[in-house]
Amino acid sequence: MAKCAECGTNLGAFSTYGPGGTLCKSCNKTRLGGKEKAQTKQALNEQIEAVLLTTETAPNLNITDRIEIVTAECAFGMNMFKDLFASIRDIVGGRSEAVQKTLRDSRRTALYELKKEAHKVGANAVVGVDLDYVELSGAGNMVLLVASGTAVIFESKEATL
Known part of the structure; x- marks a missing residue:
């Protein structure tokens, strides 16, 4: 019976992974960086969590340094079915939840x-955040969302924001 090249566990006929089928499932997952990669991504997301303000100041923030203007762009398109239903809503009136969901997702992404x-x-914060929507094509099926603001370093005057 074959054994895992890393940990030495017995490999069954259908439990071989990795190059040449020499690894067990858990050793192959480690080799591919599954758990470590997920933990690294989560740690990065926690570090990236910055304060976003549409104003230049806030009562509990002491801005110590203004670094530079930062921008983010998000181009998104409506697929054919969303366009079709949006066109129908245009004629009969009402809200198009599919278009609203796409706009909401693009705003979150931007x-x-x-x-x-900013990170x-x-x-550790972006102040003066502004969102601009621009139609990229005449048909209205491609929209660009630009988010911009000033990247700053702040010290909190209070323990909680």
Whole structure:
């Protein structure tokens, strides 16, 4: 019976993984960086969590350094069915939840990307955040969302924000 090249456990006929089928499932997962990669991504997301403000100041923030302007862009398109249903809603009236969901998802993505950009330059907050929507095509099926703001370093005057 074959054994895992890493840990030495017995391998069954259908439990071989990795290059040449020489690893067990858990050793192959470790080799691919499954658990460590997920933990690293979670740690990065926690570090990226920055304060976002649409104003320049807040009563409980003491801005110590203004670093630079940061921007994030998110281009998104409506698929054919969303376009079709949006066109029908245009005629009969009412809200298009599919379009609203796409806009909401793109806004969340753009704001997360803005936080990532601020983190890259060493900031822990972005102030003066502005969102701009731009139609990229005449048909209205492609929209660009641009998020911008000033990356800053702040010290909290209180323990909680």
